[in-house]
Amino acid sequence: MRQKKSLFLLMIFILIVTSGCKSQELRHKEQDLVRVKSINGENTKKVVLLVIDSLMAQAIDKGIEQLPTIQFLIKHGQYFKNLVSSFPTMSVTIDSSLITGTYPDVHHVPGLTWYSAKEKKLINYGTGPMEIIKLGADSVLVDALVNLNDRHLNRNMPTIYEDLARSGMKSGSINGLIYRGTVDHTLSIPLWIQGPTSLPKTIPVKGPDFLTLGSLSDPLEGIQKLPDGLTRRIGFNNQHSVETAQYLIKANKLPDFLYVYLPDLDQKIHKKGPSELKGVKEVDRQLESLLQSFGSPEEALDKAVFIIVGDSGMTKILPVQDNPVIDLATFFNDYKVLRQEESVTDDTEIILAVNETMAYVYTLKADKLKDIAYLLKADPRIDVISWKEKEWIYAIQGATSKKLRFKANGKLIDDYQQKWAVEQDVEVLDLKIDTQHHSLQYGEYPDVLRRLSGALHSHPGEFLIVTAKPGYELADISSPTHKGGGGHGSFGQAESLVPLILSGTDQKPQYLRIIDLKSFLLKLLTK
Known part of the structure; x- marks a missing residue:
């Protein structure tokens, strides 16, 4: 099963094939919760961007009567069915486009897999178990955890996190794989991953003020127990993302901008095809719990702008x-x-x-x-x-x-x-x-x-x-x-057009393309 963002599958696979798994060593303690709270005060509206992997408008329209939270957000906002994704329609490329506001000729992340003439090797961020075996877990993990944000993503093209930092604003990323910012963080690599690879115990990275990357970077460790075990893809799951966001809301520590990635739907649609609705219903329930963290959905829209976007669609693959x-x-x-x-x-x-x-x-x-x-x-x-x-x-x-x-x-x-x-x-x-x-x-x-x-x-x-x-x-x-x-991967309508829901604002992007979201977000945040 190919997953667009399969870093979590990669980790699980290595754990399965590696014997003698050991417990995680003591982590580097992050200062995220100290620095993350917006300095603009409680009365300033925050912006929460929820990227729902493989969410499609056809699923929303088909099941709208069974999706009360999405229905509420549409009723109190704007709903577009034709936001144009990036190309290839693979999550690392799409997210790079969203976070930088550019297509791959500028951000330099060509796909989930591509060939580097400079390094003379095939780059693969984790497409499937057999490819990981053949390419080597070490190569795949180094590219996914180190090179993707540090070397492959164009250093001369600022991310939204870097732009916001220059404006004196606070930002956060929950489980987004494209996260480069200006603040020092540390990824803690479990012993069972260190064993078969050359990765060190810790990896210094630059990110937004608040950075969660599954159990590799968990600022809430020791504060709140999150679902991050082996059966929960070491934290790369919807519940982990939603509960982390809920903590920030209830603790009154929301940054000015928060990116929240919800990956679970993608796996279901890859397996069952675009008509699958069960996963969308589950996402709707999770969105409802997130809005209730503010006290009620109405209070949520008073305090924050909520933007829900899919990253790519899918086509039905023949039997x-x-x-x-x-x-x-x-x-x-x-x-x-x-x-x-x-x-x-x-x-x-x-x-x-x-x-x-x-x-x-x-x-x-x-x-x-x-x-x-x-x-x-x-x-x-x-x-x-x-x-x-x-x-x-x-x-x-x-x-x-x-x-x-x-x-x-x-x-x-x-x-x-x-x-x-x-x-x-x-x-x-x-x-x-x-x-x-x-x-x-x-x-x-x-x-x-x-x-x-x-x-x-x-x-x-x-x-x-x-x-x-x-x-x-x-x-x-x-x-x-x-x-x-x-x-998905191609540039046809079914794989390229994704839904965009804007709630809590009457503004909209200049054009309905994923590369236009960054400038729209910056306008909302810095007006």
């Missing part, structure tokens, strides 16, 4: 009998394809980095990307194949072989006031162009020109982007798959 899995390695039988347990050598020709319904395909030889693309286009399950050449980006439609190319700074203006030049068959990316008025509109693929450009310019290298048609997913030899369940 096994419909052959839904596209094994990318089979397209490259005449090439030396890197296997995940191998190191990159001079003989390596192709590297695959699969992000469920999207993948990066890297060529390390002189073969033209166009030639590599033509190996893939004949499969009717492939949706779009794309690559860049100088200032142009090329796209081919699977099965039909129709072509399109585009570049920035042309005469066509889209709904986000971005300018483009587009040539050849616009059907490839479902574009609608009005040459008379120099306008461009998006169809099945929201903001696709900017999102595709962002991914293709997110990191150095010669590579293609491949996406699967709805119902199908891409795979390498050991990739986890979701036959009969749900998947």
Whole structure:
């Protein structure tokens, strides 16, 4: 089972396969509760952002009569069903976009897995047990716990936590994996993780004023017992996140801005598909308990702005009998394809980095990307194949072989006031162009020109982007798959459009894109 944010699964897996597990040593005691309380006083409205993994508008609409808390927030706020996510639609990339206000060409986190030409290795933040075994737990954990925030996330692009600190405001992150800020914190690494890895007992990190990262960073240790055992994914669960937020509310220690991540729904939808409603009902009950921490839902909206957002949608993956899995390695039988347990050598020709319904395909030889693309286009399950050449980006439609190319700074203006030049068959990316008025509109693929450009310019290298048609997913030899369940990664509407609920404010973002939330949040907080 592939999880978008599978750091907690990674930890559990290592614990299972590692013998002689020992108890956690005494932690470094954090000062979060001393410094976290807003300095602007109790009467200043706080902002609470709740990111609910894989929350979709179709689930809200289908079950709205059974979701009284979400219904209350919608009734007393604004509800949008078409917030455009980042691309690839994988949580580490999406969260990086949310926290920095940029696409991956600026924040530099290309996906859950990608190839670093600088390090000459496949980066993987934890996609599944078999891949962790082949890549090595040490490599995956170091990338997830150290490199993601410290090295891979662009240091020259400030996060919302860094911007708020410069404004003298307090902030907090509860279980968010993208958390870089200005305040010193310490992650405490359990002995059972230290054993099979090179990780030290403690890892110094920079974060917001208040930082919770499961049981690795728990400022409430010794104050409140939170659900963080093995069966509760070492603290990466909804209850842990909600109870931590409840403590801050009841103790009158809310920061000006609090990010709260709720991961549980994602697992249920991956397994059962987008129609699953049980998990959404559970989220609704947890939201109700959070609002009641203020005394009542009405008091909650008097004291805070609540923003609820999904990070990506999902498409239903066809059952096994419909052959839904596209094994990318089979397209490259005449090439030396890197296997995940191998190191990159001079003989390596192709590297695959699969992000469920999207993948990066890297060529390390002189073969033209166009030639590599033509190996893939004949499969009717492939949706779009794309690559860049100088200032142009090329796209081919699977099965039909129709072509399109585009570049920035042309005469066509889209709904986000971005300018483009587009040539050849616009059907490839479902574009609608009005040459008379120099306008461009998006169809099945929201903001696709900017999102595709962002991914293709997110990191150095010669590579293609491949996406699967709805119902199908891409795979390498050991990739986890979701036959009969749900998947994401691509840029189609079902995986790209997520709900946004704003309660306690009549303001809204300039544009309905996840990259526009940061500027909106800063406007709310610093007005």
